[in-house]
Amino acid sequence: MAKETSATKLCKHCKTEIASDAKICPNCKKKQGMSGCLVIIILIIALGIIGSMLGGGEDDKSKPASSSQPQQTQSGDTNKDENTNEGTAKDEQPNEPAPEEAQPSETMGQRNARSKADSYLSFTAFSYSGLIEQLEFEGFSTEEATYAADQCGADWNEQAAKKAESYLSISSFSRSGLIEQLQFEGFTTEQAEHGATAVGY
Numbered sequence: 001m002a003k004e005t006s007a008t009k010l011c012k013h014c015k016t017e018i019a020s021d022a023k024i025c026p027n028c029k030k031k032q033g034m035s036g037c038l039v040i041i042i043l044i045i046a047l048g049i050i051g052s053m054l055g056g057g058e059d060d061k062s063k064p065a066s067s068s069q070p071q072q073t074q075s076g077d078t079n080k081d082e083n084t085n086e087g088t089a090k091d092e093q094p095n096e097p098a099p100e101e102a103q104p105s106e107t108m109g110q111r112n113a114r115s116k117a118d119s120y121l122s123f124t125a126f127s128y129s130g131l132i133e134q135l136e137f138e139g140f141s142t143e144e145a146t147y148a149a150d151q152c153g154a155d156w157n158e159q160a161a162k163k164a165e166s167y168l169s170i171s172s173f174s175r176s177g178l179i180e181q182l183q184f185e186g187f188t189t190e191q192a193e194h195g196a197t198a199v200g201y
Contacts (some may be wrong), residue, residue: 006020008170019170021124026171042119051114106147113140113148121154126161127186129152160187160195168199175201 008017011025018025106114113135120126120134128149158192160182167173167181175196182192 017170019166021166024181026167026173026177026181042116045119046112046116049119050112053111053115086168106151109140109144110147110151113144114151116140117148117152121152121159125159125166126154127159127163127182127188127191128156130186133186155188156191157194157198160191161198162195163187164195164199 007020009020009029010016011018011030013030014025016025016027018027024030081082116135116138117131120131126134131149131152132142132145132153134154136142137150140148163185164178167178173181178196178199178201179189179192182195183189186193
């Protein structure tokens with residue numbers, strides 16, 4: 001229901017109906033601001049994802065601590081002369097999962113930026129540089145935004161095709177005009193040409 005409402009919008013300058021995610025109006029070529037309603041929806045989605053991730057992280061941290069204490073007490077009660085080999089084996093076992101916990105793959109900022117990138121790509125198309133720019137607009141650092149764009153797994157040729165299809169659903173473009181619009185969105189010339197070809201040009 002929300003997607004139908006936000007599929008198009010009126011240009012703030014010439015009042016022409018354009019795509020809701022268009023950064024410039026194809027008719028008057030003026031920049032558009034981001035919809036406040038869209039920002040609210042995105043923030044709600046992101047908060048839900050962050051909350052579920054933080055809740056799951058606390059359960060994982062509690063498991064190694066509880067399992068390591070009984071094994072340490074057992075090794076302390078064994079006879080040092082007769083069970084030296086068994087004691088060392090028991091001491092090594094609780095330490096095996098430790099490397100996974102000691103090497104966090106990403107910071108909280110990187111994880112949240114990646115979640116935000118996934119959220120954006122689930123309902124609209126972005127170029128690589130366009131996604132980084134949008135994440136920076138959300139307050140993420142350039143490093144975090146770049147990390148998210150690198151790790152989101154997006155096919156940028158596919159994103160260009162989706163963006164081209166989105167533009168053609170609300171307005172008419174020549175092939176060169178569509179390629180130019182896609183390049184303005186941050187797609188490379190190769191990606192923009194692929195997007196135009198994918199929609200039939």
